[in-house]
Amino acid sequence: MIETKGLIKTIGDKVILRGVNLTIKKGESVAILGPNGAGKSTILKIIAGLMKATSGDVYIDGLNFKKDSYEMKKRIGFLAHNSFLYDHLTPLENLKFFGKLYGVSNIEEKAKELVNEVGLGFFIHDPVRSFSRGMLQRIAIARAIIHDPEILLFDEPHTGLDQEAIKLLNEVILKMKANGSTVIMVTHDFQQAVQTCDRVIIFRNGKIVEDLDNVKNNLALVTARYTEQVACL
């Protein structure tokens, strides 16, 4: 279970998160939507341990970053705007590097399997500096899941992907979900959100303004609320 308690983030005199309390159960898949600047990426970075909250706490199964940072990071796969890949390394070398950091066993085999799974087997030995944005995103997805994380944090994962890659990414998300992983996805793509997630949370101005469960059975309501909160801006 992931819990945020009273998360506040300020940078200078700007208030980005205004006391966010959120509980996400193990195995839930949650889409975070909202207008630009609402604080969506910020909360994801704080949950991933990449940014400190000004006040408040994040707990994962009762563990806290202040005490159990390494243990928590091992459980998380984070796909950010930045791919975190090394330009001069090939997909295989990049995945082996990140896999080793997480102590993944059978890393060579696992890395090859993932490069093929994301459809880039043909480019396995090319440095990623020559890759297109979509190709980099595919490898970044593989990097985020190399250690079979229990929690997937995806920041706008569909951006820059072609239709085939979107399908592939959704399959990855649904497969991880079926294996019991928890998924939190920040996105502007409402269609992809409702295809892959069971719960939709809408942020506005650093606060949660909607928290809608059981998305597939309440699609009309969720669409109406989303339109009201976001699409009309």
Ligand SMILES: Nc1ncnc2c1ncn2[C@@H]1O[C@H](COP(=O)(O)OP(=O)(O)OP(=O)(O)O)[C@@H](O)[C@H]1O
């Ligand atoms: N390092 C920073 N310094 C100053 N302001 C920042 C910093 N990081 C984020 N912000 C501000 O915090 C606010 C929330 O940013 P955040 O990236 O969380 O929004 P978002 O909801 O993900 O937006 P988008 O949909 O545009 O990606 C924005 O106004 C942004 O300018």
